[in-house]
Amino acid sequence: MARVTVRSFERGDLDAAAGLLAEKHRADRERHPVLTEALEDTDEARSMLAKWFDNERTDGAVAVDGDTLAGYAIGERAAGAPPDSYMGQLSTPRSVSIGSRDHAVAAGYDANAVCRMLYRHLAAGWVASGYYAHTVNIAAGDERLQEAWFNLGFGRHVSVAVREGTGPVAGADAADVEVRAAGSEDVGELLELARTLGLHHLDSPMFMYWPVQAEHDGLARTFFSGLLEDEGNPHYVAYREGEAVGLTSFLKQGFIPPYINSEKNVYLFMGIVEPEAQDGGVGRALLDHGMAWAREEGYERCTLHVLSANYSGEPFWFANGFEPVEYSLERHIDERVAWARGG
Numbered sequence: 001m002a003r004v005t006v007r008s009f010e011r012g013d014l015d016a017a018a019g020l021l022a023e024k025h026r027a028d029r030e031r032h033p034v035l036t037e038a039l040e041d042t043d044e045a046r047s048m049l050a051k052w053f054d055n056e057r058t059d060g061a062v063a064v065d066g067d068t069l070a071g072y073a074i075g076e077r078a079a080g081a082p083p084d085s086y087m088g089q090l091s092t093p094r095s096v097s098i099g100s101r102d103h104a105v106a107a108g109y110d111a112n113a114v115c116r117m118l119y120r121h122l123a124a125g126w127v128a129s130g131y132y133a134h135t136v137n138i139a140a141g142d143e144r145l146q147e148a149w150f151n152l153g154f155g156r157h158v159s160v161a162v163r164e165g166t167g168p169v170a171g172a173d174a175a176d177v178e179v180r181a182a183g184s185e186d187v188g189e190l191l192e193l194a195r196t197l198g199l200h201h202l203d204s205p206m207f208m209y210w211p212v213q214a215e216h217d218g219l220a221r222t223f224f225s226g227l228l229e230d231e232g233n234p235h236y237v238a239y240r241e242g243e244a245v246g247l248t249s250f251l252k253q254g255f256i257p258p259y260i261n262s263e264k265n266v267y268l269f270m271g272i273v274e275p276e277a278q279d280g281g282v283g284r285a286l287l288d289h290g291m292a293w294a295r296e297e298g299y300e301r302c303t304l305h306v307l308s309a310n311y312s313g314e315p316f317w318f319a320n321g322f323e324p325v326e327y328s329l330e331r332h333i334d335e336r337v338a339w340a341r342g343g
């Protein structure tokens, strides 16, 4: 098989890269009709890539075999300190991310070899500039690219999962649970439940950073009070014997990734049941309540993020109709490489 050479992405590569992207998007969309149609069109794909190319926060590379484009990858750097907001705390400072539409390998090429050379080129610059946290996103079911990135030390971290349909949740019959929509007077209960969710994510084996310390209380209160003022973002609280034991909340302007169709698609932001009440039907009752609201509002699907390591969340969502559409794979570089060569 031809050995490819790698260099930086140039404007003259846009046409060929757009061709690869449109072809990959068509294949991914056959598996996941929820992907937006636009990128099946080469012109649309080109204009999306051109925006990335002109963005000063991105770095791109191409693998070429003579005049043929064998692959490309473009990553975006997030440099600064995260914004001083509740959600801003969840992002990793100085990280880079390659979006699921921002890399492709042409048919007939060894994806392991092409991705390795593309990543070699890009990561050299990133690590030299102190970017040690690397993410690459792939469409679920793209075994070829998944294998190529696994082969580079990336591991699956997050799933973006979509529930097609907002029908009732099977087995949602917890008789002793009352579910009510939260109002601004309930912000204290929401903060408690969000803190429980944060502690869960900080715990083994997720080990995901979450702002739960007292110094973050102000940020959390500002964030949740703001959400409660907007009717399009309902928060449903489950009560058992008068005690708040669980929460499901939705965001109409959620975190649905680009190129997943956000039309009639509601984002499920938080789902949490207090540990002592888990596994007793509260989660299903909450989801069922949320889906009834979504149906009434005309939503036809629901999207969320869940960590692969989440031992209770992942099985719960996947058992209740959510299916992975996209995965985030992560690799953290050993910082000692910065000084290991000596002076």
Ligand SMILES: CC(C)(COP(=O)(O)OP(=O)(O)OC[C@H]1O[C@@H](n2cnc3c(N)ncnc32)[C@H](O)[C@@H]1OP(=O)(O)O)[C@@H](O)C(=O)NCCC(=O)NCCS
Pocket: 197, 200, 271, 272, 273, 274, 277, 278, 279, 280, 281, 282, 283, 284, 285, 305, 306, 307, 310, 311, 312, 313, 314, 315, 316, 317, 319
């Ligand atoms: C996910 C969660 C909201 C589900 O609520 P719940 O009240 O526990 O769920 P229910 O009792 O209605 O449903 C039980 C189902 O949840 C899943 N589940 C709940 N706890 C589980 C555990 N400890 N291990 C494995 N599966 C678990 C299973 O799919 C289970 O079905 P099964 O009994 O047929 O295996 C709850 O477990 C939770 O708060 N987990 C921690 C926070 C979290 O991960 N939230 C989601 C973030 S994306």
